Amino acid sequence: MTALTSHLKLLEAESIHIFREAAAQFRSPVLLYSIGKDSTVLLHLARKAFWPAKPPFPLLHVDTTWKFRDMIAFRDKTARELGLDLIVHTNHDGLARNINPFDHPPSVYTDVMKTVALRQALDAGGFDAAFGGARRDEEASRAKERVFSFRAAGHRWEPRRQRPEMWQLLNGRLGKGETVRVFPLSNWTEGDVWRYIALEKLDVVPLYFAAERPVVTRNGQLIVVDDERMRLEPGEKPVLRKVRFRTLGCWPLTAAIESEAADIDEVVEETLAAKYSERAGRLIDHDQAGAMEMKKREGYF
Amino acid sequence: MNLAALQENVSAETTTVPRRERGALVRLLTCGSVDDGKSTLIGRLLWDAAGVTEDQRAAVTLASHNRAVNGERIDFSLLLDGLQAEREQGITIDIAWRYFETPDRRFIIIDSPGHEQYTRNMATGASHADIAILLVDARHGAKRQTRRHAAICDLVGIRRVVLAVNKMDAVNWSEARYREIEADFRAMAGSFNFAQVTIIPVAALTGDNVAYRSTTMPWYAGPTLLDYLEAVDPEAVQVDAPFRMPVQLVLRAAGDFRGYAGTVTSGRIGIGERIVDARSGLGATLRRIATMDGDRAFASKGDAVTLVLDTDLDISRGAVLSEVPRRPTNADVIEARLVWLSETPFDPEAGYLLRTATDLTPVTSMSVSALVDFETLASQPAHACGVNDIADCRILLGRPAAIDLFRDLPLTGSFVLVSAIDGATVAGGVISWAQAGAPAVGDNVLVLDRALLARGICSDLGDSPADLAEFNRRAQEVAVLLRSVGVPVLIEI
Numbered sequence: 077m078t079a080l081t082s083h084l085k086l087l088e089a090e091s092i093h094i095f096r097e098a099a100a101q102f103r104s105p106v107l108l109y110s111i112g113k114d115s116t117v118l119l120h121l122a123r124k125a126f127w128p129a130k131p132p133f134p135l136l137h138v139d140t141t142w143k144f145r146d147m148i149a150f151r152d153k154t155a156r157e158l159g160l161d162l163i164v165h166t167n168h169d170g171l172a173r174n175i176n177p178f179d180h181p182p183s184v185y186t187d188v189m190k191t192v193a194l195r196q197a198l199d200a201g202g203f204d205a206a207f208g209g210a211r212r213d214e215e216a217s218r219a220k221e222r223v224f225s226f227r228a229a230g231h232r233w234e235p236r237r238q239r240p241e242m243w244q245l246l247n248g249r250l251g252k253g254e255t256v257r258v259f260p261l262s263n264w265t266e267g268d269v270w271r272y273i274a275l276e277k278l279d280v281v282p283l284y285f286a287a288e289r290p291v292v293t294r295n296g297q298l299i300v301v302d303d304e305r306m307r308l309e310p311g312e313k314p315v316l317r318k319v320r321f322r323t324l325g326c327w328p329l330t331a332a333i334e335s336e337a338a339d340i341d342e343v344v345e346e347t348l349a350a351k352y353s354e355r356a357g358r359l360i361d362h363d364q365a366g367a368m369e370m371k372k373r374e375g376y377f
Numbered sequence: 378m379n380l381a382a383l384q385e386n387v388s389a390e391t392t393t394v395p396r397r398e399r400g401a402l403v404r405l406l407t408c409g410s411v412d413d414g415k416s417t418l419i420g421r422l423l424w425d426a427a428g429v430t431e432d433q434r435a436a437v438t439l440a441s442h443n444r445a446v447n448g449e450r451i452d453f454s455l456l457l458d459g460l461q462a463e464r465e466q467g468i469t470i471d472i473a474w475r476y477f478e479t480p481d482r483r484f485i486i487i488d489s490p491g492h493e494q495y496t497r498n499m500a501t502g503a504s505h506a507d508i509a510i511l512l513v514d515a516r517h518g519a520k521r522q523t524r525r526h527a528a529i530c531d532l533v534g535i536r537r538v539v540l541a542v543n544k545m546d547a548v549n550w551s552e553a554r555y556r557e558i559e560a561d562f563r564a565m566a567g568s569f570n571f572a573q574v575t576i577i578p579v580a581a582l583t584g585d586n587v588a589y590r591s592t593t594m595p596w597y598a599g600p601t602l603l604d605y606l607e608a609v610d611p612e613a614v615q616v617d618a619p620f621r622m623p624v625q626l627v628l629r630a631a632g633d634f635r636g637y638a639g640t641v642t643s644g645r646i647g648i649g650e651r652i653v654d655a656r657s658g659l660g661a662t663l664r665r666i667a668t669m670d671g672d673r674a675f676a677s678k679g680d681a682v683t684l685v686l687d688t689d690l691d692i693s694r695g696a697v698l699s700e701v702p703r704r705p706t707n708a709d710v711i712e713a714r715l716v717w718l719s720e721t722p723f724d725p726e727a728g729y730l731l732r733t734a735t736d737l738t739p740v741t742s743m744s745v746s747a748l749v750d751f752e753t754l755a756s757q758p759a760h761a762c763g764v765n766d767i768a769d770c771r772i773l774l775g776r777p778a779a780i781d782l783f784r785d786l787p788l789t790g791s792f793v794l795v796s797a798i799d800g801a802t803v804a805g806g807v808i809s810w811a812q813a814g815a816p817a818v819g820d821n822v823l824v825l826d827r828a829l830l831a832r833g834i835c836s837d838l839g840d841s842p843a844d845l846a847e848f849n850r851r852a853q854e855v856a857v858l859l860r861s862v863g864v865p866v867l868i869e870i
Contacts, residue, residue: 083402083483086402086679087402088681089680092640093681096639096681099626100694123669124681125681126626126628126638127667127683128628128630128631128634128669129628212475213476216473219473219474220471220474236470236471238471238498240500240501240718242533242791242793242802243504243505243788244734245732245791247795247800249799250800251800263476263485265476350430
């Protein structure tokens, strides 16, 4: 055992503590399940927190209709095998207006199909708390966030007015119209998530492992063509390359990396040696300076 | 071997955890007055100790050239200041959490704002830290805000402090200036309970003594900041601490399963040992320690577990499970030192709730007795307190709660004060004294009412708010003195 696996024990216990505090204090929580590696760890920790009972809340997936097919299959299999309630929500108004990642800039697409969709789903379910798999090491504005992140009416994040959070005392008393996002993985890093997945032998979506996949290169980013809706530019032709993903989202907006890491141990090794942050492959975050903060202020999780 | 198997190995080693295990995760706070260079220092540490990826390096390099505050130099603070308002104003508003690891250790860095206006955020950060790096600008030495931050570090229980004397480049790397600040700080640190104070001269801008040894300050023989961080022992391990586990939830499942879920906050417990609920005094024997990874024989500090007892104690969230010999006080009056966090000042008439480990107890009345003066660091008598003040106070609870003293057991001896109106966290504090006094209302109870007090001990007081607060304070004081000699007392004023 190295020192850097034993710290996972501390992180695991901290996350379980957070899950239990939220479940005890909020009337109607929900777990935002986005199918990726962070959600996989989040769900596993939720199961540990309430075992032998089932987690006392449903899963919610905001489906933009542009997720990788492998993700949807993995989601349905996971919910079925664990016997958990899964709510799938799509912004049908956005769908009717044909908002898609090819015709609209990432900021518009994300706002309509992810941020607005999430607000719709939370309001429809009457949820006062939503667990998310966000980590503070992901991005600069995430690094500023509390574990219980309060949102004013309309789900707005007000970064200048965050509630003090001292010791392990998580105060979940809500003011009028307030809801809260709960982030049990706040202190985990990308490396921790992979080391934990390896130690706990968790299943993840196969897209995280290197395989030959049809790829086109745009602005230096590798885009895997997941279905027939891909709009190829003149002269563009998908070629098979050995790639994998560090982060999963909507396939036209998520870049793959060239990799030989075909199993969990190789992924852990590659992650710990990485020279680029994982969000370098998220096209939606580069759209504008401070993009993530702006999305969060508007209610993105 | 999965994580559960690793945990079993650790638990089997009893309470003497090897140093490597204890040091696996170090939480580090940076604090100090505004413009003393906190974000720059941490940015420099991350930059030089490989906590920065290529795309972050590129982004910061580009943004630095656009701002050009340091001439052609990299503006390291841009690695930390993640909010748009912070970047625009060039200040830190809220704490930033950053992560990096060396071969033996994971570090969590908590960078806190220096502005007095954002002290509540600094207090949040400090309460999570094992070690504080307090910065001063070598040109100015300690300021009022430096002393305030030192006092908050002390209050929340940080025992290891590094004073980083920054901007040594701006004082010509002067040893004399460094010695002067060192002497000044050692004198000031005497006011606090710090176990270890280390003083390091650095220049965040050039990186001297941050990750690399300075060649311009040959007179300094101590460690660089990074050397210090890799070697420091973050936590004083309490040997033979009493067992405590605040109950978060009661879990029920198929097959009549009923277990108390919580995180052990101190000590250790094993199957077959006796446990008591401190509030009701009811006892039971520990039958199972249940986890998804299988049952365990022992649970110790930091473990998130579910305890199954041999008899149903009929307890719920807020109860503190304890060993039998050394229990928490079932207290309904406490004395505490707190830092006031809300923009709305303390109001003796407002409704508050006391949030201890997992309990939420209504506050019957509360009074302030003293404030810390940030010039002298001495306590001055006072009856009011407002935002960013550190105050000593006495709190009467509507019902008894299971309470420890912070200096013995920090996790069951600390609290936040919650507004009963809007749920806001208005203060955070540590308990210095607790007393059980809950009288059963009966024949032998002395009722302290307004008329009784006004006749004598409060005859000099009028109707002003200050006088009413003082009236309240004296009533509580009399009640506490009487209870301490066994007289049951009720206050009805």
